[in-house]
Amino acid sequence: MxxxxxxxxxxxxxxxxxDSEILCNQGLVNVFTRYRALITLEECLTKYKGGKMVEILTAICGDHHLSLNLAELEKEYREELRQLFDKYLxxxxxxxxxxxxxxxxxxxxxxxxxxxxxxxxxxxxxxxxxxxxxxxxxxxxxxxxxxxxxxxxxxxxxxxxxxxxxxxxxxxxxxxxxxxxxxxxxxxxxxxxxxxxxxxxxxxxxxxxxxxxxxxxx
CATH class of the missing domain: 3.40.50.1000 (HAD superfamily/HAD-like)
Known part of the structure; x- marks a missing residue:
């Protein structure tokens, strides 16, 4: 070519x-911290980069033994992300x-x-x-x-x-x-x-x- x-x-x-990758993963940390999941920014950047959102949320829930409504969780995450983007993107x-x-x-x-x-x-x-x-x-x-x-x-x-x-x-x-x-x-x-x-x-x-x-x- x-x-x-x-x-x-x-x-x-x-x-x-x-430049959203850090913010996207910080959003995961913020949301899952509310459910007492000990998840770090480094863990998110290493394990969950670039995948389909519902699969990422499912994987984190599985890794941390959480039983959550994925549709509501995704809605909560996207709102968290919107606020982070508005401030820092x-x-x-x-x-x-x-x-x-x-x-x-x-x-x-x-x-x-x-x-x-x-x-x-x-x-x-x-x-x-x-x-x-x-x-x-x-x-x-x-x-x-x-x-x-x-x-x-x-x-x-x-x-x-x-x-x-x-x-x-x-x-x-x-x-x-x-x-x-x-x-x-x-x-x-x-x-x-x-x-x-x-x-x-x-x-x-x-x-x-x-x-x-x-x-x-x-």
Whole structure:
């Protein structure tokens, strides 16, 4: 694949465009502390990053022997997250400048609901770049690492999935790209980022470097 044949750059949202990973996991700590579960931020970052929300909540309940209504628990968690985002959310460092430099079509494909993407991208000033280009697993009924979400996004953009590239920070997201057979740019910025060694995966740690990496894509 060359820059001229890339028809779309598909971005993940949380941890890739918006600096939400610490806040998302702090939200889990805050909520489960109310139920006397001794869960730490480090544990959340290590064990529960990038998965489907209901599966994360189920896993934590199982690990801490809690019997809770998952629908009510998810509602409580999303409200906790909304409050944390309103106070503390920022773009991932380097993202605004990176987006200014990318001339290719772009979109977002996230395991989260569209309303969450609209909220977080709106808070960080990134939403205008992605208006009408937000694709949620809840609408596709496919969650990463299933590549179906990426196919759904490509179809929504009117492009061939085989001519897309993916920018991701989580292992499930990277696996979705590998399962789709497309190049993946894996954003790994700290010790919580688990590297994925695969011919389709390019690892990078600075968002401002992404435009140059796309120009070197093959």
């Amino acid at each position: 060359t820059p001229k044949t890339i028809e779309c750059v598909i971005f993940d949202c949380d941890g890739t465009l918006v 920022t773009p991932v460092n380097g993202v605004p400048l990176m987006l200014e430099k990318i001339q290719m079509p772009i979109c977002v494909a996230s395991n989260g609901p569209a309303s969450k993407m609209e909220h977080t991208l709106g808070l960080t000033g990134l939403l205008p770049r992605f208006e009408g280009k937000l694709f949620s697993a809840f609408d596709a009924n496919c969650w990463k690492p299933d590549p179906g979400l990426l196919a759904y996004a490509a179809k929504g953009m009117g492009v061939n999935l085989g001519k897309c590239v993916l920018v991701e920070d989580s292992v499930p997201g990277v696996m979705a790209g590998i399962n789709a057979g497309i190049p993946v740019f894996h954003y790994c910025r700290d010790e919580h980022s688990e590297p994925v060694n695969h011919p389709l995966v390019t690892r990078f740690a600075n968002m401002e470097a992404l435009p140059s990496l796309l120009l070197q894509a093959d």
